[in-house]
Amino acid sequence: MLLAAGCRQSADRFTETMDLSGEWRFELDRDGKGMEEEWFSRDLSDKVQLPGTTDENQKGDFIDERAEDRLSRVWYWKGAAWYQREIDIPDSWQGKRVQLFLERTKDTHVWLNGTYCGYENTLSAPQYFEMTKAVVPGKNVVTVLVDNAKLPPVGPSHAVDERTQTNWNGIVGKMELQATDPVWVDGVQAYPDVENNRVRLRIKIGNLTQSDASGKITLQAETWNTEKTIHFEKHVEQVQQLSQGESDVFVDFGFDKQAPLWDEFDPALIRVMVALETESGDDRYQHATWVDFGMREFKREGKFLMNNGNRVFLRGRIDCANFPLTGYAPMDRESWLEMFRTLKSYGINHWRFHSWFPPKEALTAADMVGVYLQPELPNKRSGMDQRSMEQEEVRKIYNVDYLELEGSKINLTLKEYLEKEADLIFRHFGNHPSFTLFTLGNELGRNQAMYDLVATFKADDPRRLYAQGSNNMHWEPSFAEGDDFWVIGATADSLPVRGSFAYISKNAPFGHINEQSPSTLVNFAPSIAHVEVPVIGHETGQFQVSPDFNEIPKYTGVTRARNYELFQERLEKANMLDQADDFVKASGKLAVICYREDIEAALRTPDFGGFQLLDIMDFPGQGTAPVGILNVFMQSKGLVTPEEWRQFCSEVVPLLKMEKYTWTNKETFEASLDVAHYGPRDLVNTKINWQLSDLSGKVLAEGSQNAGTISRGALQEIGEIRIPLAEVKGPQQVKVSVAIADTPYKNTYDLWIYPDEIDTSVPSDMMVSRRLDESTKHHLEKGGKAILFPELDRLPKSIEGAFITDFWSWPMFARGAANRGVDPAPGSLGFLCAPESPLFNHFPTDFHSNWQWWHLVKNSRPIILDETSADYRPLIQTIDNFGRNHKLGTVFETSYGSGSLLVCAIDLPNLMDLPEARQLYYSMLKYVESDQFSPVFEIDRAVLRRLVP
Template identity: 45%
Template sequence: MVIESIAGSWRFRLDASKQGIENQYFKERLSDGIQLPGTTAESKKGDYNTAREIAHLTETHPLSGYAWYQRDIHIKEEWAGKPIRLYMERTRVTQVWIGEEWKGTQNSVSAPHVYEFGAMSPGTYTLTVLVDNSGLPIKGGHMTSPDTQTNWNGLLGRIEIQALEPIRMENIQAFPDIAKKSVRLRFNVLNDTGLPAGAYISITLSDMIGESESSDKPREMTTMIHSVPGSQTVEMKYKLGERIALWGEFTPVLYRLRMSLEATASGKSFHDERSVTFGMRQFGTEGTQFTNNGRKVFLRGKHDALAFPLTGYAPMSVEEWVRVLSIAKSYGINHYRFHTCCPPEAGFAAADLLGVYFEPELPYWGAFQDPEDEEYDEAKAEYLREEGLRILEAYGNHPSFALFTLGNELHGSRKAMTDLLKEYRERDGRRLYAEGANNYFWAPSFTEESDFWVTMRTGHGGSMVRASFSHADLPLGHVQASYPSTENDYRLNLPDIGAPIVSHEIGQYQSFPNFGEIDKYVGVLQARNFEVFRERLANAGMLEQADDFFRASGQLAVLCYREEIEAALRTPGFGGFQLLDLQDFPGQGTALVGILDAFMDSKGFIEPEQWREFCSEIVLLARFPRYTYTEDETFEAHLEMANYGANELSDVQLEWSLKQGDQLIEAGVTEVTDVGQGELASVGGIRAELSAVKVPAKLELELKWKGSAITNHYPIWVYPAEVDTKPDNSVHVRRRLDQEACDLLAEGGRVLLIADQEPLSSHIDGSFASDFWCYPMFRSICEGKDAPPAPGTLGILCDEQHPAFKAFPTEFHNNWQWWPMLMNSHSLILDDWPSEIRPIVQVIDNFERNHKLGLIVEAKVGQGGLLICASDLIGQRHKPEARQLLHSLLQYAASDEFNPSEELSFEQLRSVLDPNAAIERHSHRGEAVINPSYPN
């Protein structure tokens, strides 16, 4: 086969109104120009888009309709008699003309478009390609979505004229057999001569890619076949030797075979050469766990929707995919789930080199139908079936192609889905299949035709296998709704189905926008949504806080992701998880849920080596019931090791220490034990007296596998067992802004208002975890269900150096010790208060509302000083952390440091705390006694 690239300059014409077929543009010499491979957006074809999209990025030169691409091709003299083919690696719906002769149409969005022209006389021909990005038989999921890679129009990757041998090999598929240390090759021999021929096919190992200890010498194997006119299927087995190298995440070794065909027909000789690259791997299951070549695998996955903001489409080069996948691997990721999309050849090739397990999907997100259904759409059903077959044929040799599903959150006819699975599995058994990701999520159930189950719940209304959910899919997960501990897992929610369960789209913890990211959008997409969000924040008078909101919300997101991932690892026999996402998702309302931005660049929240402490092939885990203790208690933890590394581990011993800053509280080592590969194993325990902690403190528990660099860290907080929570005579504690409180302030008193939650007039419900996905999207979904939306907040921004926290150690962001205070709070909406007033603890609102929200705030009112806490510390006094915060606030309010400078009027105060009360600032308060206890 001779290949000639036809990339470069093409003639071009836009046709958004779709008049070109009727007007026969293929007969014209198109006058505009464009560079291919590329898209119309990259070449700035069409009108400039002035819109400001908010739900996703804005494409500067969008096109929905036809675009015509044309160039001259040259059929060389030496190609005479050879079949000619047009190969276009990735595009949309195409139609092709040679001169004025129509050559057909193709519509795959996942696999190459290949047009067979037959033998052509030498000379110059006009090739015209019509690309239509508006005429797909189905909505193409994230293959065509403006939320991700845009619905681009163009030709990407390889664009070639291929001159073929009249007798040749096609569609070579390699089926490894690791038990027999051989590979079965299935391919077609095509004979266009019209005559029978004798043919010799030779196979030789030409290359091994990757590190390997295999030393067997390659051998040549030759087989003779009788080639008949047309196409015939041939199968051959090639023995690789006794010392084969297996492909996997730890040893991504590839084999490349060279295949040659020598044929003679009617005295003419024909020669064809091809190569096939594959890995020796068998991806399967053992009970509820995945295996690769017999080694158990825990999928540490990320969702991917082919979002690449500079180009609007997925990279077509192996080098760029290696860069992207290497970043993901640096964060412990070994698995990609492609949401309703399929990466190009370069993506699979890079994953082969790096040992990453891919799970592409059909480009579909909807309902399957039975032929008996009244509204059965035969064209759509056949398109989905054929698209799956095209994906299997185009990418089936890649060992990284380990799993395949039919789409995302599907419903409709289960029989139609299982019939399709059976056909795919019979056609190609080199991978595992499942009917979809999170199918029937409102009433989940497993189908035995699936090899694995990707789901967020294993039962209706509960049985959760992830730790966070939207308020449209109640109940919430344990990160959102349960008192913090490290003991949660999903073992009681795993049904006896005998197949691996993978938790679907876990996390979705959003952070505040980074407006500095706007300048990075220098390609076909612009972040005008970020510009709108920035303007909203400026209008709310808080733009100077944007970076602080970004950093603080990001630290909360990391905290929640850590617990989410560790809960999955703490579950014995679990199949794995799929993050949504390691990187931001630029659409569907703008979901900034990543610790990396949409460019796969770090947002600065956490370094990769820190992330790998809890997301890697070997993770050390501590189970303990809570994060907060008093100094008269004993801290106890059960230690485990999740070993999904390459080997069994012998003589494992953990070192542990509990430190308060540089001060060692206690340390120890565990008993020596062995840990099997693919096991979650108990490796000892910890018992530490906390009496050495004399002041309120944050401690750090460090775990370390002795003799290795593998560590993990956990915070715990220790407080005094007895702490004074009664005010002295200088501080008046009130629950409401009643007349008595107003009089006290008017006369110069100090008031600590621990706000009763009921009468607050202007507030947002409390929440610990960061808002799920993005507020505007799920707010609208909840409203459509007539259900209350989520609080929509993104954690707190805390002035950690403020004297109010002298007795309550804290950081500038949420940590676990804030959980009961935030969950039992109603943050105050302070939009109408003076801009100079900044809360001591500010709750970070989402980018749609941009409320200034106060949890702890101080102001001068009348002649007095007011300190407000919008959390029910009094009702939470049984929790040591709430009791300690109450004590710290009381100490501050009684100190000389309590001297707020920013002033509030009583009217402003009442507008937030009690709009129905009558303000009489100077009225006599009668015989009321200010008691050093808490009024109701």
């Protein structure tokens, strides 16, 4: 790293900078007259700290809003805001080229000493303003107008959406003046040539002198972010006729030693210092800068994503720009390093930025950690002719002089804006090896202009892969010819590439996890068979977890969790707030189970490109979607450890393929074993160990088999596992684990073993009824015991049974269902029970739903018990969503006169062909027969008649 430090010193020597962070004068332009009244020529009256936003500086309107569908802003400003500061320019800058650098802001005009210096409205790249002609030695006044009400015609992209990072006003990141000699290196683009162990450099040289310049470029390179630094031989290139304005110099820099390659496992980076020495007439100029890049070739080969000739499987998440403390993305490297390393510990190697582009330090951190990024243009619109403002509106707002200077940027069509934005993105971020995929935005339509944009980008910068968008045309899926990859939820009607959908989706209502009998056999091969490019699953998962109200005090920044506060109040009103933490745990455990199946289904698909989870962390906006195993601060909810998650989400995953999770002890457990191997190298002379054990860890059966060489970059079949279950005493939950010897790679599956035959005869003193009819009531009145299995279609106060937790946000999709005239989703989040209850003495269970419950809960109708007393709790309590908060009983009990009644809203009598149903029925009989069955509560008779007529 010594040369890297030297590079920085050289660049600092030749690029002088003046940090502009600190206190600035400030004023809000509430009437929008600042431009007309020339506020740039007077002193502003207020003060703020920059970098920062009006929210962080508590400027604007104190609204402390109470939003239900997103986080709430405390301070709000949308409109023109003026920022001003005096700066002292040293005499040594006389004759220098001087520019203002603002790393990230919005629609911006800049003046220096009253002289207009330009306009910019990029949402993705740094903004530069030329000040050379206006700057003078000594006191100068820089004035900046930022107007977050004037946005490009990009729609509610996550770059500006109030539901994500908010449409903030301010300036964030680095703010500085930069001074160089008038002949300087204006930028360097690095194009790796992996095959020939070299890099082609396109060096842009600026020249503000009045004559041509000539000289030499000295290149010196070394690796960094590597275990051992490699120094490469220096290269000198003579340059002639550097004309006024800009010139491009192309240099092929061949490495004298083998340059290490960049990938997710060995993210080696190379830094090249570019030192320019020139002459123009009698004047001598110097400038130096550097470029960081990685030697990698990311491309597609048929259906596969390839990096340096090796297949890549993307295990991704979607970054929807939720940053509740600041309202904007971190601008420092350490924050991004922490985030990338955290998610790498969960096996994530891919990160999509949903309709926004991250700051430079995010890409640098991804380069260092080894993460494949898919940033996007800040766009959620398809109409390429749309403008943010009509020409007359522009003329009313801006002075004609400014319009003449910068009008080409002010009044762009969407297509023109995206072209400009992409050009800036490629210029400022194109060298980052982590920048591997790029699209025009999220869930767009399709038109010829979009084909043209993708074709242009591919021709202009071939260092990555391109597509028109993510989940474009999802209402009628079809592939856009010319795209390099396809991010989609379903490739056609009933051809899904993920395991869950909104209930109102026509592609595959709910998805296979809720609709097909549970197994580990499902994959998406039929859905991608007709597609010739890599397919990546769009917004995989979306399994909702009950809100964790313990997070509320963490919102100490510019937003507040008023939505969570409201949900907490609702749960308290429903008399269930004391159960909130248990609801989080139970729903969260089920969500992990569902995420696992979705991820493994993707891994079981031989030619799949990967998946993008929405999300591994919560999305507290756009309806409020607590769908993460991590909260929005990327902190664990205690649902699953990184080590447990990596068993099924990692570069190498052993996979069992079995037809079911529930077995009898007369059967032989059969499963085939595959290994999804996308690790760094082949696994040679491997042995696979398997083991069947009970929950105490006692080994019931074990074995191993030689697997030979498991090649990287494929899903490989290994062999079969057969385990006779006659010696397994049921009923019990067991675990079957598979591990690749001498590696960290293992996977564990839950199984449930039941007796093949069991006595389900009803004791003579007990009744089992389908209706609470007169004979059942009479039996109870006489002090008898009864189990009631109400006919599900006769339950007026109940909801539909479901296995998966609700998709995304029930209120949001319930409104969508109403608009379509269809029933909403069940909206439940699994169930909560007490495994130690005597009800389960003969039916092993966790406190949450698991696969042995799938058929049972799918054939149930949880009953709405809102009319019962505040402290009444069912034995199996289905968890409702935050928008409804019903007390839901799947199994509950009540005294009835001198008798006792157990109500089960599972249609067990019609499921007796299933071993799990027989076993639960038997356990219920034994419980009701026992002295332990003595309900404390009595549900009011009138209420009970309404619940189970």
